[in-house]
Amino acid sequence: MINFSNKLTIFVMTKYFIMKLISTKQKNLGLKVNELAQLVGVDSSLMSRIISGKRRPTMPQLKKLSEVLDLDYNQLLKEFLSLQVMELLAPYPAIAEEVIQVAEERIAYLKGEEKFTVIQLNQQVLDLLKQAEQLQVQWSNQKPLNSLQVNKMKEYFHTAYTYESNRIEGNTLTLSETHLVINEGITIGGKSMREHLELINHKDAIDLIFDLVQDKVHFNAFYLKQIHQLVLKGIDQKNAGVYRSVPVRISGSAHLPPAPYLIDQLMEEYFLFYEMQKNVLHPVILAAEMHERLVSIHPFIDGNGRTSRLVMNLILLQHGYTLVNLKGDPSQKLAYFKALEAVQVNHENSHFHRLIAEHAIESLQEHLELAG
Numbered sequence: 001m002i003n004f005s006n007k008l009t010i011f012v013m014t015k016y017f018i019m020k021l022i023s024t025k026q027k028n029l030g031l032k033v034n035e036l037a038q039l040v041g042v043d044s045s046l047m048s049r050i051i052s053g054k055r056r057p058t059m060p061q062l063k064k065l066s067e068v069l070d071l072d073y074n075q076l077l078k079e080f081l082s083l084q085v086m087e088l089l090a091p092y093p094a095i096a097e098e099v100i101q102v103a104e105e106r107i108a109y110l111k112g113e114e115k116f117t118v119i120q121l122n123q124q125v126l127d128l129l130k131q132a133e134q135l136q137v138q139w140s141n142q143k144p145l146n147s148l149q150v151n152k153m154k155e156y157f158h159t160a161y162t163y164e165s166n167r168i169e170g171n172t173l174t175l176s177e178t179h180l181v182i183n184e185g186i187t188i189g190g191k192s193m194r195e196h197l198e199l200i201n202h203k204d205a206i207d208l209i210f211d212l213v214q215d216k217v218h219f220n221a222f223y224l225k226q227i228h229q230l231v232l233k234g235i236d237q238k239n240a241g242v243y244r245s246v247p248v249r250i251s252g253s254a255h256l257p258p259a260p261y262l263i264d265q266l267m268e269e270y271f272l273f274y275e276m277q278k279n280v281l282h283p284v285i286l287a288a289e290m291h292e293r294l295v296s297i298h299p300f301i302d303g304n305g306r307t308s309r310l311v312m313n314l315i316l317l318q319h320g321y322t323l324v325n326l327k328g329d330p331s332q333k334l335a336y337f338k339a340l341e342a343v344q345v346n347h348e349n350s351h352f353h354r355l356i357a358e359h360a361i362e363s364l365q366e367h368l369e370l371a372g
Contacts, residue, residue, distance in 0.1 A: 167328025257298035
């Protein structure tokens with residue numbers, strides 16, 4: 001195995017190779033710097049800096065350079081991306097090898113070709129999805145409910161979801177206390193301000209995802225950060241709606257979230273996965289995947305679990321499903337965490353898919369029962 005100091009030498013050689021390749025082709029074609037700049041669509045001073053290695057071209061500029069200079073774009077792209085990786089790791093030689101290994105494993109899972117095109121589902125999960133589809137059709141065909149019934153169901157399910165999602169994260173307010181805080185505006189003696197804010201914020205975040213569904217918005221990074229901003233509002237205003245810039249550990253989990261300098265790229269891949277799969281995957285599986293991938297990337301300092309479950313429900317609601325409420329009692333919380341860890345550590349997703357499908361069925365059954 002090549003050690004990192006040797007890789008840095010290769011990195012310097014790669015940088016020189018790219019500069020030399022562009023410069024040589026430019027001269028062979030008899031192009032002056034200003035002429036090449038004009039063909040690529042940039043100014044001459046920028047092109048000079050690109051050729052000298054003082055400025056990195058953007059992806060569109062790299063593509064245009066390959067066309068103008070008749071260079072193999074795929075090979076140029078590989079050299080260029082390897083250069084970016086080595087530049088990123090150069091300040092961290094002590095952990096660079098470990099980072100490369102972890103990145104290779106995680107990228108194989110999060111970004112692997114087969115992962116973007118086909119997600120294998122076992123027969124048990126397929127049977128659950130079929131049952132969920134049948135119940136979803138029944139729910140969609142439900143006769144219009146009167147406003148009083150709608151409001152009562154909304155209060156019931158939103159309160160239960162707020163209670164359980166915060167209970168998973170350690171909030172100690174009971175279900176009845178949760179109702180008093182978010183529906184009656186009552187403060188519970190002996191409970192911290194943070195615990196009160198967690199409930200109020202979560203209720204506001206639920207209202208937001210229902211508004212996003214009604215307005216038919218396209219889920220993207222902007223709306224993800226809006227959801228998270230509400231989750232941490234008044235609790236950690238500095239980090240609300242902001243990707244983290246420090247490393248984190250998940251207590252009691254074998255999964256180590258990615259280093260902060262990888263977050264932006266992984267979140268780009270997260271939304272790329274969504275775009276590629278939103279019209280391919282079954283809605284329940286899409287929701288489960290977007291939940292797991294977000295909580296595994298762990299892009300925020302705090303509130304990742306609640307935000308991931310809200311994103312899951314946003315996607316389910318967009319497809320006509322009902323709120324999935326994962327429970328926070330010890331046994332169900334443990335099952336939830338184990339199913340997540342199976343994906344994060346062993347890349348085994350069937351347990352998590354089954355868990356979300358079972359809860360989607362449970363939610364639809366309960367909605368139909370109360371509506372009947």
